[in-house]
Amino acid sequence: MPRPRSEHARRSVLAAMRRAIAEGAFESLSIEGLAADAGVAKQTIYRWWPNKAAILGEAMLDGEIPGNPPALAVTADLAADLHAWFDAVGSYQLREENLALARALIAVTAADPALGAALNERFAGPVLDWIVRRIDLARTAGEVRADADAAAIADQFLAMASYAALLGRPLGPERVESIVSGVLWGIAAR
Amino acid sequence: MPRPRSEHARRSVLAAMRRAIAEGAFESLSIEGLAADAGVAKQTIYRWWPNKAAILGEAMLDGEIPGNPPALAVTADLAADLHAWFDAVGSYQLREENLALARALIAVTAADPALGAALNERFAGPVLDWIVRRIDLARTAGEVRADADAAAIADQFLAMASYAALLGRPLGPERVESIVSGVLWGIAAR
Amino acid sequence: MPRPRSEHARRSVLAAMRRAIAEGAFESLSIEGLAADAGVAKQTIYRWWPNKAAILGEAMLDGEIPGNPPALAVTADLAADLHAWFDAVGSYQLREENLALARALIAVTAADPALGAALNERFAGPVLDWIVRRIDLARTAGEVRADADAAAIADQFLAMASYAALLGRPLGPERVESIVSGVLWGIAAR
Amino acid sequence: MPRPRSEHARRSVLAAMRRAIAEGAFESLSIEGLAADAGVAKQTIYRWWPNKAAILGEAMLDGEIPGNPPALAVTADLAADLHAWFDAVGSYQLREENLALARALIAVTAADPALGAALNERFAGPVLDWIVRRIDLARTAGEVRADADAAAIADQFLAMASYAALLGRPLGPERVESIVSGVLWGIAAR
DNA sequence: TCCTAAGCGAGACGGTACGTCAAGTCTTCTG
DNA sequence: CAGAAGACTTGACGTACCGTCTCGCTTAGGA
Numbered sequence: 001m002p003r004p005r006s007e008h009a010r011r012s013v014l015a016a017m018r019r020a021i022a023e024g025a026f027e028s029l030s031i032e033g034l035a036a037d038a039g040v041a042k043q044t045i046y047r048w049w050p051n052k053a054a055i056l057g058e059a060m061l062d063g064e065i066p067g068n069p070p071a072l073a074v075t076a077d078l079a080a081d082l083h084a085w086f087d088a089v090g091s092y093q094l095r096e097e098n099l100a101l102a103r104a105l106i107a108v109t110a111a112d113p114a115l116g117a118a119l120n121e122r123f124a125g126p127v128l129d130w131i132v133r134r135i136d137l138a139r140t141a142g143e144v145r146a147d148a149d150a151a152a153i154a155d156q157f158l159a160m161a162s163y164a165a166l167l168g169r170p171l172g173p174e175r176v177e178s179i180v181s182g183v184l185w186g187i188a189a190r
Numbered sequence: 191m192p193r194p195r196s197e198h199a200r201r202s203v204l205a206a207m208r209r210a211i212a213e214g215a216f217e218s219l220s221i222e223g224l225a226a227d228a229g230v231a232k233q234t235i236y237r238w239w240p241n242k243a244a245i246l247g248e249a250m251l252d253g254e255i256p257g258n259p260p261a262l263a264v265t266a267d268l269a270a271d272l273h274a275w276f277d278a279v280g281s282y283q284l285r286e287e288n289l290a291l292a293r294a295l296i297a298v299t300a301a302d303p304a305l306g307a308a309l310n311e312r313f314a315g316p317v318l319d320w321i322v323r324r325i326d327l328a329r330t331a332g333e334v335r336a337d338a339d340a341a342a343i344a345d346q347f348l349a350m351a352s353y354a355a356l357l358g359r360p361l362g363p364e365r366v367e368s369i370v371s372g373v374l375w376g377i378a379a380r
Numbered sequence: 381m382p383r384p385r386s387e388h389a390r391r392s393v394l395a396a397m398r399r400a401i402a403e404g405a406f407e408s409l410s411i412e413g414l415a416a417d418a419g420v421a422k423q424t425i426y427r428w429w430p431n432k433a434a435i436l437g438e439a440m441l442d443g444e445i446p447g448n449p450p451a452l453a454v455t456a457d458l459a460a461d462l463h464a465w466f467d468a469v470g471s472y473q474l475r476e477e478n479l480a481l482a483r484a485l486i487a488v489t490a491a492d493p494a495l496g497a498a499l500n501e502r503f504a505g506p507v508l509d510w511i512v513r514r515i516d517l518a519r520t521a522g523e524v525r526a527d528a529d530a531a532a533i534a535d536q537f538l539a540m541a542s543y544a545a546l547l548g549r550p551l552g553p554e555r556v557e558s559i560v561s562g563v564l565w566g567i568a569a570r
Numbered sequence: 571m572p573r574p575r576s577e578h579a580r581r582s583v584l585a586a587m588r589r590a591i592a593e594g595a596f597e598s599l600s601i602e603g604l605a606a607d608a609g610v611a612k613q614t615i616y617r618w619w620p621n622k623a624a625i626l627g628e629a630m631l632d633g634e635i636p637g638n639p640p641a642l643a644v645t646a647d648l649a650a651d652l653h654a655w656f657d658a659v660g661s662y663q664l665r666e667e668n669l670a671l672a673r674a675l676i677a678v679t680a681a682d683p684a685l686g687a688a689l690n691e692r693f694a695g696p697v698l699d700w701i702v703r704r705i706d707l708a709r710t711a712g713e714v715r716a717d718a719d720a721a722a723i724a725d726q727f728l729a730m731a732s733y734a735a736l737l738g739r740p741l742g743p744e745r746v747e748s749i750v751s752g753v754l755w756g757i758a759a760r
Numbered sequence: 761t762c763c764t765a766a767g768c769g770a771g772a773c774g775g776t777a778c779g780t781c782a783a784g785t786c787t788t789c790t791g
Numbered sequence: 792c793a794g795a796a797g798a799c800t801t802g803a804c805g806t807a808c809c810g811t812c813t814c815g816c817t818t819a820g821g822a
Contacts, residue, residue: 001789002797009799027301032777041800046779106356107300110293111217113358120357149368156346156369159353163345166296166352167310168303178339179346186376192766193818199768222808231769236810382792383791389794407681412782421795426784483680486736490677491597493738500737529748535733536726536749542736543729546676547690548683558719559726566756572771573813579773600803611774616805 005048012038013045014059024100026056027107053108057115060105061122072130078138082131082157082180089161090171102165128154135187148187156183195238202228203235204249214290216246217297243298243305250295251312262320268328272321272347272370279351280361292355318344325377338377346373385428392418393425394439404480406436407487433488433495440485441502452510458518462511462537462560469541470551482545508534515567528567536563575618582608583615584629594670596626597677623678627685630675631692642700648708652701652727652750659731660741672735698724705757718757726753 016038020029029052035042049055075081092098105123109116131154138144160179164171171179206228210219221242225232239245265271282288299306321344328334350369354361361369396418400409411432415422429435455461472478485503489496511534518524540559544551551559586608590599601622605612619625645651662668675693679686701724708714730749734741741749 003787005798030777044799103300107297109356110297110300116357149372152365152368152372155353156350159349160346162356163349163352166299167307175342178342182339182342182376183372186372196767220808234768386793410782424794487677487680489736490673490680497737529752532745532748532752536730539729539733540726543725543732546679546732547686555722558722562719562722562753562756566752571815575772602803614773
């Protein structure tokens, strides 16, 4: 029956983390600075989170950070759908702060595989599912080879996006075009 | 007329870095610990390297760390060549220490894009070139469509390898098979 | 109609303090630890006592701590009386826990003069009064010089006891003998 | 053959400690504050001293703090000599900062008996020796009983001084007179 | 051959942040 | 309302490393 955890403190911390991320300052962020920024006692952070990465994780899972932005539309045209989505990913990466966020996520994943897996499942998962479903739909329509590995294709897109963010080399329209059409050629029915 | 830089000290530091990487302890490695490990004065490190990442870079460039292991053979069969190489990459990633190295490189790149670019150029560059040349060769032989984007294809392979390492999910034979054959389908001449 | 103060909680706290003192752990005792030890909420302590020293004070005043043990007898022989009492003080100091208590009281007094004065008045006061009265009695009997300063004499005994405790050098029989006889010589009528 | 310990840093710390003591703020002094006050890194303090008490000890042993002030003169008159010295002690205690210092020393001694013993030996020792010698001198002159216990007498003076400081009750002229003459009566030949 | 300028080990220094502990205050619920 | 439970802000703790700064020793060339 003690005093319940302060939702206000929790949100302040997550918001401060979001601000830091937006400035691309995740690596150089100190818990002490974060606490000051959030107007919260350091101890309150230590009470509830084991480390910086966990805070980032919660901030993202809580939707405090502009996560998976690209919309996933479904039209009658597989090529157009993939194009639209992958183009959106490329545009998203053009904003420096989005790139910084992606890099922070990559860094966190590299440092803490378990958290990385959770984040990946949470953010990449739905996208991956959508791609798989979209390809399966096309397969049903006879546009795609029966033995095409939808999951592998989806992974390829995500891998490219991640790699581009890592190298700070946003996906330009030509590269997007090249990849999407290459992949489609690869899985097209005869 | 002064005493020349000690090659022994230099190699000790790089060797210590290699040891640390092999234990997957790059992130948690301190300069102080590294110096102690190398039996070298802290100042000697600071005299010659600006930061941890630079040491890692030099260690790799110096061959102190088992960098890019997969051999790049060229036979008459494009599919076989890509398969052989990508399979080797997958096997390489099965060893935990190699995965740790890859993750360290990714972390370094995420934290310091400039160094990351340099490392990428040094290690991924030759591989990328090889793939591009191999595809061009096949193009000349009429096995590959004239408008296939060799660089994009090569990037795709590297992206997949990087993504797999990041998620700690080594490329298994089926995934390798699926990707290679998909890509080949995509670029095959008619 | 309000709930009355819990005598049980109060006694638990004082008992926990007594236990701590017996272990010579007054200085290193934390309110938090005391509360846990007493099975009482921290706030309950803060509600009723302003600080650690006050708890010690109340514990002593409440008899929870074996305060002034030496008995104060009055026989016909001044020398014997003083001897008996001061000998008892010496014996009392031989027990390590009693020495620890004395040191805790000295530390408290050094840190908080006001509380120290209160404790001194409460515990040293009666002893001092007894000595003064005993000497006055002897003076009436003509055994003591008319101008002897009884209060100064009494203070001297207490000072010696305090000093011995502070230095952890209990008063041995020879020292007791030496002091008592010296003092008696000093005040003896002609 | 590393850089030698900085004498400047050491003296700064001791000086800062002296300043704090003069303000009677020993108990409430934090290492952190002391370091800031001394313009020294906290770690530098921790490198060289195990705790606050040790710093105080060194500050005193180093003469940074106005320690044993009363001069110890020797004239032909035992009573006059003791009177002069004990009077000086009383005057010394009238200054609030001296009282604070004495209390700090008492607190330190109560908390750390070993250091207390060292301090006592260093500061009380010489005084005690002087008194013993002075009395022995008087004994040789036939002014004092052959069986008088000089050490016990000396201890009594020091105990009174310590007790007076502890209770914050400086030795006034009448008390000094009373004690000295009482003691002299006690040891006077015949 | 000796001089001398730099390399090097060692490690002290002023700092920053760590993660922990306890202080004293507060809020909630139970009895 | 008292009390338990425990979250909160605050601030100091003692530790680990940071990157810089002497030290004294050593080890080449160049004089």
